[in-house]
Amino acid sequence: MKHPAPEQLALFSGGDLGRWERWRISRHAAHCPECAREVQALRDSAAELRQLAGESPAFPNTLNWNRLAEEITGNIRVGLAAGEAIARFDKPLRATQRLQSKFGPRFNWNLALVGVGAMVIFAVAFWTSLPPRQAEHLLGSLNRIRTERIGTLIHSTPAAIASPEDVILEASSSGIQVRENGRALSLIPHSDGATVSVDMHGSAGVRYVDADTGQVTTNKVYYAQQ
Amino acid sequence: MRSSSALAAFALGLVPWNGVFAAALPKIDLPPDSPVALLSADYGESSEIARGSAMLIDVHAALSLRNSSQRKIRGITLVVTAQDVTPGGKGSVTVTSLDVGPQESFPVRIDLRLLRPLQASSGVPVQIGLDGVLFDDLSFYGPDKLSSRRTLTLSEFEARRDRRYFKSVLASGGPEKLREEMLSSLTHQADRPSLDVEVVRGGRATNFEPEKQVQFAFLSMPDSPVEPVGGMARIAGNEARAPRLEVKNRSDRPIRYLEVGWILHDHSGREFLAGSVPAELNLAPGQKRQILEDATLRFPQLGGQPLGIEGMTGFVSSVEFADGSMWIPTRGDLDSPQLQRVVAPSDEEQRLAQIYRKKGLKALISELNKF
Numbered sequence: 001m002k003h004p005a006p007e008q009l010a011l012f013s014g015g016d017l018g019r020w021e022r023w024r025i026s027r028h029a030a031h032c033p034e035c036a037r038e039v040q041a042l043r044d045s046a047a048e049l050r051q052l053a054g055e056s057p058a059f060p061n062t063l064n065w066n067r068l069a070e071e072i073t074g075n076i077r078v079g080l081a082a083g084e085a086i087a088r089f090d091k092p093l094r095a096t097q098r099l100q101s102k103f104g105p106r107f108n109w110n111l112a113l114v115g116v117g118a119m120v121i122f123a124v125a126f127w128t129s130l131p132p133r134q135a136e137h138l139l140g141s142l143n144r145i146r147t148e149r150i151g152t153l154i155h156s157t158p159a160a161i162a163s164p165e166d167v168i169l170e171a172s173s174s175g176i177q178v179r180e181n182g183r184a185l186s187l188i189p190h191s192d193g194a195t196v197s198v199d200m201h202g203s204a205g206v207r208y209v210d211a212d213t214g215q216v217t218t219n220k221v222y223y224a225q226q
Numbered sequence: 227m228r229s230s231s232a233l234a235a236f237a238l239g240l241v242p243w244n245g246v247f248a249a250a251l252p253k254i255d256l257p258p259d260s261p262v263a264l265l266s267a268d269y270g271e272s273s274e275i276a277r278g279s280a281m282l283i284d285v286h287a288a289l290s291l292r293n294s295s296q297r298k299i300r301g302i303t304l305v306v307t308a309q310d311v312t313p314g315g316k317g318s319v320t321v322t323s324l325d326v327g328p329q330e331s332f333p334v335r336i337d338l339r340l341l342r343p344l345q346a347s348s349g350v351p352v353q354i355g356l357d358g359v360l361f362d363d364l365s366f367y368g369p370d371k372l373s374s375r376r377t378l379t380l381s382e383f384e385a386r387r388d389r390r391y392f393k394s395v396l397a398s399g400g401p402e403k404l405r406e407e408m409l410s411s412l413t414h415q416a417d418r419p420s421l422d423v424e425v426v427r428g429g430r431a432t433n434f435e436p437e438k439q440v441q442f443a444f445l446s447m448p449d450s451p452v453e454p455v456g457g458m459a460r461i462a463g464n465e466a467r468a469p470r471l472e473v474k475n476r477s478d479r480p481i482r483y484l485e486v487g488w489i490l491h492d493h494s495g496r497e498f499l500a501g502s503v504p505a506e507l508n509l510a511p512g513q514k515r516q517i518l519e520d521a522t523l524r525f526p527q528l529g530g531q532p533l534g535i536e537g538m539t540g541f542v543s544s545v546e547f548a549d550g551s552m553w554i555p556t557r558g559d560l561d562s563p564q565l566q567r568v569v570a571p572s573d574e575e576q577r578l579a580q581i582y583r584k585k586g587l588k589a590l591i592s593e594l595n596k597f
Contacts, residue, residue: 172422178315186339198501200519216573218320
């Protein structure tokens, strides 16, 4: 039995393969205990690392898919706007061409059908080769552009997702954390029953009465510019 | 091995300690004229473990500081930075409601965890410094880069207000009435809803849900020098972002800082204190001003259920005048049912309630009589 390459197994364990490759490797792993064990070990390590990183979406992935989604959205938006501008500029010329075609050679339906068929095949192949998370981002980006242009929502959200490069402050009764690019600094209360607070200027805090000393202690994290 | 000289040796990277390499131990840096001196630092259960491609460093520091000034210390803020780990962020540890006389010592406990890639540069990852010390005459020492003067002074004002209140309860109703008050406070602390929250810089969306603009309702506080006139924020699912408030100075003194508490209501009628909207401004008497904050609050989950935000209420929680004096709500203001449900008791009330819970009524009365 030919085993998939280790990097294929790693991508499979992280859900980073396209539909076809995913199906192929899952079929193999179902019948190959050795590869199934390897996939499970990779998943366990990834889960542990995510937990350590405070469920950071940036960790352990190094490629910034959110930024990529933003760029795709931006590029498509610019492309559409440019298309509209050219269409306006080109209108008189097209009208002339339409008049010419009315009396010129007949429209080639066979050629058009082949073209459309090729586009459909390309789109399906592209879509199935995309890992699910990236496909989700792309769908979200396209949906936002559709929303902006057609206007089905009263007000759409801006085309952005929290970037892994963002400094994120997190507060819960079990501690506070400042997280940045998969790295984190946490301050942990030395007691149960802590009170969480945040301010919109950029700080998150947790206050508790120290179990040993009885002192009221407040741990806070801030954006660095403060 | 607990003296500051030993600490310096560890900080220089000479000796490993309990499995933590000295390079991972904090460097403690107090100014030469600091009113507090480091007596000792114990890193008892600190550890450093490699996990996959990351390094997890747990630092448990029990510092012992001495008041080397001639005044009583009421509060202190230490700043914690880890430049290698989070260049965009920093932390602080503040201890309030202190009563430390000259030459007396007091503990400060810092429990922190660092996560960084294995290949990250070595060196001292954590530095601990002094941001400020507040004395009993409300004078202050320190660089105040984290606005510790304001935080510590507000906390001291609240402590004085609450001690005065509990003393008056004791004087008018006797020990039994004080006991009732403490039981009520402990119940309030236990019942108060709490939720996890994230703050992301910028008013950027982090989900794909449609957003709506929601107007603030405001709680009336007749004595407040600031009147919130109107406001709104953008809400999308479990996110609230970019609050915009309009406030009016109805006092006869200029104001330089104010803070508005922000209560959220979800679709099932639950209420939470989401956070506060602070503003440094220059607000002359009678003047109106808009406050804008470009940040997003995200509430991941609440009891396993997503939080669907439906409404918001704001209230003025503190004001600082240009002359440095401050206003905080009275106990009467805080007795409003809505604030009672969501606002946490002050630092001092929490401390007094813990004294009652752990040591009993006599110890509490004795503590109140110290002031």
